[in-house]
Amino acid sequence: MKIKDVSKLTGLPISTLRFYERKNLIPDTFVKRDVNNYRIYSEEVVEFLNDVKALLSVDFSIEELSLLVNQELNLTYDVKKKIVEQKIREIEDIQQRLRKSKKFLHAILEGKANFQTQC
Amino acid sequence: MKIKDVSKLTGLPISTLRFYERKNLIPDTFVKRDVNNYRIYSEEVVEFLNDVKALLSVDFSIEELSLLVNQELNLTYDVKKKIVEQKIREIEDIQQRLRKSKKFLHAILEGKANFQTQC
DNA sequence: ATTTGCTATAAACCTAGGTTTATAGTTCAT
DNA sequence: ATGAACTATAAACCTAGGTTTATAGCAAAT
Numbered sequence: 597m598k599i600k601d602v603s604k605l606t607g608l609p610i611s612t613l614r615f616y617e618r619k620n621l622i623p624d625t626f627v628k629r630d631v632n633n634y635r636i637y638s639e640e641v642v643e644f645l646n647d648v649k650a651l652l653s654v655d656f657s658i659e660e661l662s663l664l665v666n667q668e669l670n671l672t673y674d675v676k677k678k679i680v681e682q683k684i685r686e687i688e689d690i691q692q693r694l695r696k697s698k699k700f701l702h703a704i705l706e707g708k709a710n711f712q713t714q715c
Numbered sequence: 716m717k718i719k720d721v722s723k724l725t726g727l728p729i730s731t732l733r734f735y736e737r738k739n740l741i742p743d744t745f746v747k748r749d750v751n752n753y754r755i756y757s758e759e760v761v762e763f764l765n766d767v768k769a770l771l772s773v774d775f776s777i778e779e780l781s782l783l784v785n786q787e788l789n790l791t792y793d794v795k796k797k798i799v800e801q802k803i804r805e806i807e808d809i810q811q812r813l814r815k816s817k818k819f820l821h822a823i824l825e826g827k828a829n830f831q832t833q834c
Numbered sequence: 835a836t837t838t839g840c841t842a843t844a845a846a847c848c849t850a851g852g853t854t855t856a857t858a859g860t861t862c863a864t
Numbered sequence: 865a866t867g868a869a870c871t872a873t874a875a876a877c878c879t880a881g882g883t884t885t886a887t888a889g890c891a892a893a894t
Binding site: 609611612615619632633634652657658659 | 891
Binding site: 643644647650651653654655677680681683684687688690691693694696697698700701702704705711 | 762763766769770772773774796799800802803806807809810812813815816817819820821823824830
């Protein structure tokens, strides 16, 4: 597949695909170069990128994710496991803040929030 | 209260307090000017800013929040209500994505995620 | 063979949400 | 009355996560 196909299948702009690659977010196993220097992607890259999209959309930064994915760093499974576990805790933190904020917004709607006296 | 006191009580850096004010995030009712042009804050600003912090930390942007708070715009209660309701829906969206991501991360830990074959 | 479309890179640009710096006026303690 | 601490503004700077632009080399269809 060429870059445009990957773009269509993942919904990620071509510029973003190139940008992610520069950031080491796409392992070499997924993308080779043709004789003309065009990127040639494997079919599996689509599922991979969909996972990446999901993770980026919540709490992972590009840098964190590239840490997990970059094979050259050769992190042990244990180190990666710790990163993932830490991330799960961060997500649970966000979940708690979201629950609070939602309560707060409902309080605003019901005119119960102090905040609302200023709005 | 002067700016440093507010900074201490809210945990927001002085530079951020001034920045938020420039962004119309702090209603005039909370901050006046002394003869020397120093900002003089009311006591209530502390609770207000804590609410602002909570909302910014999840899903509100400064601009959205200033829309709700800016009295000069004179938005009707109905318009503000719709903004808040919309925001609640956005939060629920995020909550769903977080639940999915968490599942995904657990799957990675258990070696069940396809993603993991690349990590 | 030339126009249209796809690909490439490097570098500049953009936005949000701040922070830092430069410069200057005030206040308080000694 | 002088130094330390606090305040002010404007403008420059910073980071993340991209996007846009400029320039140029392939490819496919007419």
